[in-house]
Amino acid sequence: MQDLTDAFVELIRRASTQLPADMEQALRRAKEKEEPGSAATGALDTILQNIEMSRTSFTPICQDTGTPIFEIRYPLGVSTRTLADQIRKACAMATERGYLRPNAVDGLTGKNSGDNTGVDFPTMHFHEWDEEAIEVHLLLKGGGCENVSAQYELPNPALGAGRDLEGVRRVVLDAVHRAQGLGCAPGVLGIAVGGDRGSSYIKSKQQLLRPLDDTNPEPQLAALENRLLEEGNELGIGPMGFGGKTTLLGVKIGTLHRLPASFFVSIAYMCWANRRASMRVIGEEVTYA
Amino acid sequence: MRKLTVPISEEAIRDLHVGEPVSVSGVITTGRDAAHKYMLDNFIKTGGQPPESEQEVYAALKEILRGGVIYHCGPVVQQQNGVWSFVAAGPTTSIREEPYQAAVIEHFGVRAVIGKGGMGPQTLRACRDYGAVYLHAIGGAATLIARSVKAVLTVYKMEFGVPEAFWIIRVEDFPAVVTMDSHGNSLHEQIAGQSAVKLNELIAR
Numbered sequence: 001m002q003d004l005t006d007a008f009v010e011l012i013r014r015a016s017t018q019l020p021a022d023m024e025q026a027l028r029r030a031k032e033k034e035e036p037g038s039a040a041t042g043a044l045d046t047i048l049q050n051i052e053m054s055r056t057s058f059t060p061i062c063q064d065t066g067t068p069i070f071e072i073r074y075p076l077g078v079s080t081r082t083l084a085d086q087i088r089k090a091c092a093m094a095t096e097r098g099y100l101r102p103n104a105v106d107g108l109t110g111k112n113s114g115d116n117t118g119v120d121f122p123t124m125h126f127h128e129w130d131e132e133a134i135e136v137h138l139l140l141k142g143g144g145c146e147n148v149s150a151q152y153e154l155p156n157p158a159l160g161a162g163r164d165l166e167g168v169r170r171v172v173l174d175a176v177h178r179a180q181g182l183g184c185a186p187g188v189l190g191i192a193v194g195g196d197r198g199s200s201y202i203k204s205k206q207q208l209l210r211p212l213d214d215t216n217p218e219p220q221l222a223a224l225e226n227r228l229l230e231e232g233n234e235l236g237i238g239p240m241g242f243g244g245k246t247t248l249l250g251v252k253i254g255t256l257h258r259l260p261a262s263f264f265v266s267i268a269y270m271c272w273a274n275r276r277a278s279m280r281v282i283g284e285e286v287t288y289a
Numbered sequence: 290m291r292k293l294t295v296p297i298s299e300e301a302i303r304d305l306h307v308g309e310p311v312s313v314s315g316v317i318t319t320g321r322d323a324a325h326k327y328m329l330d331n332f333i334k335t336g337g338q339p340p341e342s343e344q345e346v347y348a349a350l351k352e353i354l355r356g357g358v359i360y361h362c363g364p365v366v367q368q369q370n371g372v373w374s375f376v377a378a379g380p381t382t383s384i385r386e387e388p389y390q391a392a393v394i395e396h397f398g399v400r401a402v403i404g405k406g407g408m409g410p411q412t413l414r415a416c417r418d419y420g421a422v423y424l425h426a427i428g429g430a431a432t433l434i435a436r437s438v439k440a441v442l443t444v445y446k447m448e449f450g451v452p453e454a455f456w457i458i459r460v461e462d463f464p465a466v467v468t469m470d471s472h473g474n475s476l477h478e479q480i481a482g483q484s485a486v487k488l489n490e491l492i493a494r
Contacts, residue, residue, distance in 0.1 A: 039308060039466055039476075043427050046464065050430040054377075062429040063365045063377035098376045101365040102451050110323075112450030144382045144406070144428065159492060170492050177488045180481055182382055182406040184428035231491050235484045240428060241406065242466070243480050273429040 001082060007279060007286045008090030008136070009097070012068065014288055015138045015277035016060045016099045019051045022212045023188075023249070023274050027051070030186060030239070030246035040244030047239070047272060058099075062184075062273045065100040066140040068122035069205060073135040080126045083134075087124060091116040125202070133282045137209050140275040141268075145183035149204075150175040151197060154263040163263045165224055168193055168253075169231075175267045176232045176248065181241015184271035188212070188250040189228070192266045195256035204268035207252035209276055216253065225251045239272075249274075292462075296356030297400040299420040305467050307474045311424060313401065313463040316442065317358040318350065321381050323453035325389035327446065333396050346445045346455070353457060354397035361386060361404030363452025365431070366441070373441040375458065377431035380405040383423070391415035407468055407477030416471050423469035425476075437463040 031044040054061040070087055074080065092115035094100045104118035105111065116122065152171040154163045159174055161167035172191060179187070190207030192200045216222035228251040238244025249272065258264065279288045293301060295315025305311065320328070331339045332347055339347045365377040383390075383404030390408060393399060394415040401421060402412070405428040416422055426434060438458050445455040468476040 039310075042310060042466070046427040046430050046433060050427070050433040053436070054432040057432060059432045059435070060365055060377040061431060063363060063379050063431040063435075064381065065365070098365055098367050101363065101377070105450065112452070114450075142429075147382065173488055173491055177484055180406070180477065180484070181428075182384065184405070234491060235487050237480060237484050240425065241477060241480055242425075242468070243476070243483070271429055 001079065002284065003086065004083070004281065004286070005086045005090050005093070007281065008087050009093050011136060011138050011277055011279045011288065012090060012094040013058065013097075013099045015140050015275045016065050016094070017054050017058050018277070019055075019061055019273065020276055023272070024048070024051055026212055026249040027186070027272060030249065033245050034239070035244075038244060039242035040238045040246070043239040043242055044246075060099060060101070061275060062142060062271070063101055064142040064144065065103060066142040066275070067103070067146070068100070068116065069139040069141055070122060070124045071127070071137040071206065071209065072124060073127050073129045073131070075130075075132055075134070076128060078134060083126070084124055087122065088117045091122050133280050135278065135280045137278045138276065139205065139208055141205065142184070142271050142273065145187060145269045145271040148179035148183040149269045150178065150267050151201065152265045154265060165220060168265050169224060169228060171265050172228055172267055173231060173235070175269070176237070177235055179269055180237055183269040184273065185237055185241060186239055186246045186249045186272050188270040188274050189232070189248060189252065190268035190270065191251065191253040193253065193255045194258035195264060196259070196262065197264060199256055200264040200266040201268070203254050203256050204266040207254050208268060208270045208274060210252045212250040221253045221255070225253055293401065295358055297358070298356070299400070302400050302420045302422055302471050305422050305470055306472070307467055307470050307476045309467045311465055311467060313358060313403070313424070313465065314461045315358070316353060316457065316459050317360055318353050319360045319362045319364065319454075319456040319458065321361050321363055321453055322385055323449040324446065324455055325386045325393065327449075328393055329389050333392050337396075349445065349457070350455070351397060354399050356398060356400050358401045358403060359393070359399055361402070364435070364456060366451055366456070373444065375435040375438040375441060378435040378438055379429050379431035380426040382406045383408050387412060394419050394421050403463070403465055407475065413469055413473065413475050416469055417473050420471050422467050422471055424465035425468040426463070426465045434463065437461055
């Protein structure tokens with residue numbers, strides 16, 4: 001099997017320094033909607049300038065390069081242990097080159113490992129599939145927005161939220177309100193309905209890999225995504241929490257089977273710097289998107 | 290755009306109001322979670338009598354922070370030929386320093402705290418009582434802000450790790466917005482209140 005370490009370093013560089021085009025377009029559209037001369041417009045202006053500078057100077061969009069989350073699809077016969085070793089090595093190399101900040105801190109001692117590797121760090125999820133290609137999706141999930149992510153259990157009497165999509169709507173709006181500007185609004189929400197506490201959070205983060213303009217194949221969820229996007233923006237929290245018309249840039253919902261006893265709603269808040277990148281390997285050829 | 294130069298006078302601070310854009314120039318220090326806990330434990334709880342091992346850092350911080358600026362930031366740095374530079378240096382979430390910030394403002398005579406997301410009532414009260422402001426930098430604008438960092442003068446407490454160390458930097462025209470002023474006003478409180486009203490409307494829909 002070929003050594004993909006350098007290709008993984010390139011994937012990390014792209015994710016850290018180049019914001020996906022759909023995110024940048026959404027930020028540009030948001031700026032047009034805000035009042036000229038407002039703090040919201042100023043914030044979006046600075047954000048857009050920063051995106052351009054980062055792309056041309058190959059420097060991180062945000063200094064918090066986050067938890068690198070790798071979703072890896074691979075064909076039968078590929079060694080996932082070998083891929084995991086190469087990914088960990090690539091994280092260390094990317095740290096040395098300044099694409100990643102040393103971000104892995106020992107849970108007990110507080111010591112920074114210095115190279116973005118550690119116990120279950122980076123995060124990797126392997127999925128075998130029927131295709132010949134290896135496909136890797138990377139999300140750099142910052143800490144500020146992770147801290148405002150939330151998990152609710154339905155029913156939630158305080159919000160009058162029952163075990164249905166209306167209940168989901170209520171708790172999601174509550175989460176957006178609680179987050180205020182702390183998750184670096186305008187943000188994207190990845191939402192999971194169902195699962196257990198662990199699987200639900202994983203699923204919610206995986207939703208963040210979806211392009212902003214895709215349509216949920218389940219019509220009820222597609223409708224709820226649109227409604228939450230509109231109503232989230234009606235809260236008026238605005239870019240950075242300065243007040244304004246744009247609080248959210250996207251809402252993506254997925255579902256999992258759950259136990260009859262449990263009804264979890266997990267909300268992964270992602271900052272405007274929704275840094276995702278992907279690569280596909282077929283034989284010797286590596287392509288990035 | 291108001292220009293603030295370190296050391297900043299109390300008069301200049303009292304003249305600032307929520308919503309105003311400012312730019313900061315001069316020598317400032319970064320400091321986040323580990324740094325704030327360290328300052329409280331070693332300098333403030335000891336009544337300004339730190340253990341001998343920490344006296345050099347204390348003397349340096351007293352000079353920098355008198356009329357000075359503390360920036361909540363864990364940068365991406367690079368070292369070439371022994372010289373450090375900032376590659377990416379946006380703000381980190383400030384509210385984690387709420388238990389410490391008021392004491393740090395009072396003890397050192399800090400005039401401005403730069404971060405993101407705003408802070409709570411204790412810090413707001415300290416801003417009013419001691420003449421300080423909270424300046425909101427644009428979260429995630431790391432490359433842009435790093436360009437206003439013209440030099441890294443030195444670094445203290447590197448054992449905390451790169452993000453958590455005190456980086457002493459010289460900045461020019463560092464852009465930010467006043468979101469908590471020295472008159473008891475907080476943009477964050479205002480927005481939280483307004484959006485709570487809207488939330489209740491939406492939930493009742």
